[in-house]
Amino acid sequence: MAAATVVVPVEWIKNWEKSGRGEFLHLCRILSENKSHDSSTYRDFQQALYELSYHVIKGNLKHEQASNVLSDISEFREDMPSILADVFCILERARRAKVIKNTFVLRMRNQLWK
Structure with missing residues (x-):
């Protein structure tokens, strides 16, 4: 999903x-x-949900606003829980990758400054 174009x-x-x-x-x-x-x-639908969630994480959208619209959207598809689980797993993987990258950069800086 990360390589997809912006949907929202x-x-x-x-x-x-x-x-x-x-x-x-x-x-x-x-x-x-x-x-x-x-x-x-379907992939664009996932991307839209990913981008909505990402805006909440970045602080551009309030949690309540996103949860309200997700409640409305849940009526559109029976498999919404599964789709949201996929989206949240991808967000978590992206967060972990960023943490690992930042940790690696800090360790490399510490090694260079010794």
Whole structure:
């Protein structure tokens, strides 16, 4: 998912209450119409959920705003718990990779300064 193009424009997040939430719901409704897991629309649906979650992690969107919209989206697909589990696992792997990278960089700096 990390190599995919951005599905959720930053403007939607900035204008979440005014129009962004509605735009996001509309996008998810369209992307969830194809129930196949092999389609590009399924991957775009996952990407949209990933980006929404990432904006929460970065502090650009409140937890409550994301959980409310996820509650609405859960009606679109029966397999939403599984999709969200996949998305959250990917987010956790990305977080761990960043921690490992930062630890490695710090150790290398410490070795160079000895």
